[in-house]
Amino acid sequence: MRASKRQLVVDKATVLFSKHGFQAVGVDWIIDDSGVARMTLYRHFSGKDDLIREVLLQRYALIIGSIEVRLQGLEVPEERVKAIFDWYGDWFATPEFAGCLFERALAEFGTEYPKVSGVAIQYRDKMTSWMAELLGDLMPAPDAKHLGEVFMMLLDGATVTARAANDPTPASQAWAAAEVLLRSTKT
Template identity: 90%
Template sequence: MRANKRQLVVDKATELFSKHGFQAVGVDWIIDDSGVARMTLYRHFSGKDDLIREVLLQRYALIVGSIEARLQELQIPEERVKAIFDWYGDWFATPEFAGCLFERALAEFGTEYPTISGVAIQYREKMTSWMAELLEELMPASDAQHLGDVFMMLLDGATVNARAANAPTPALQAWAAAEVLLRSKV
């Protein structure tokens, strides 16, 4: 039961942080909405920062696992890169989509607070290097790395636009731009 309450706190915190931001959501709000006792939260987490880190770590594992599952089904490098953009489009279409927690963590905490920003930076590095690795099958490594960085910027912009427009179409627009860039390199 203890692990279930821990996960209940993480799930509720994830929902609240996604909708309202890290700074706006206090521990009391998480406790009230999750229905756990204050002692329960502090039994599992040393404080709000520890909880935020766990939320980000779980989100990282969820996203990476989900994208890995998609990539396993595909063999053609270009299709595998497109699958990442498609994953974002599917995410944008979910009712719970409220922007990227990693971007929000960097915006609210900056890079000077590695306990939290470190996970966000790890996510960005993972996505960028993942795309670069896939692109290396199509072009020289230096071009692949450069394009991986640009593709991540396209996905960042698509994420912001999807939240502003409340629509999944920015992922398609980002892929259209990425495809033009990809064609110019291969």
């Protein structure tokens, strides 16, 4: 079996999970949409939960890699943090945007199922610590950590609002709020 079939299953599952949720999409639906045999899916994934985990791991790598590219060449800490908010705004404007798979995983599975929720928590921790690290050049570490957590909450809210309103502007609104908080913390 070729790796491309495996990736086809992951790609189709990603689209279906994004649009309809993890619980609503069954293995048969994924098999039908990807055009692979049931045996093909189970050769690569022991079950739906393994497939969900792979979808989340690939989404994690894609987002983190994309944001890293966005940050390249930016030296000013505020510009680097703003670039993360801008990345979210660009993501919200894509036709594929259907909300955050990590938040959906937490909503559907809770934190008690680490096989799936562990990747979602890893994403949140990475984003929060990343912002805290960038803010650490502007303020003491405890303040940077706290503000990084608040900025992640702003991005979470912007993501939900962007999906509900089918509007990419909540990312810039979240950045405006983050900027006010950043200025008040620096003074």
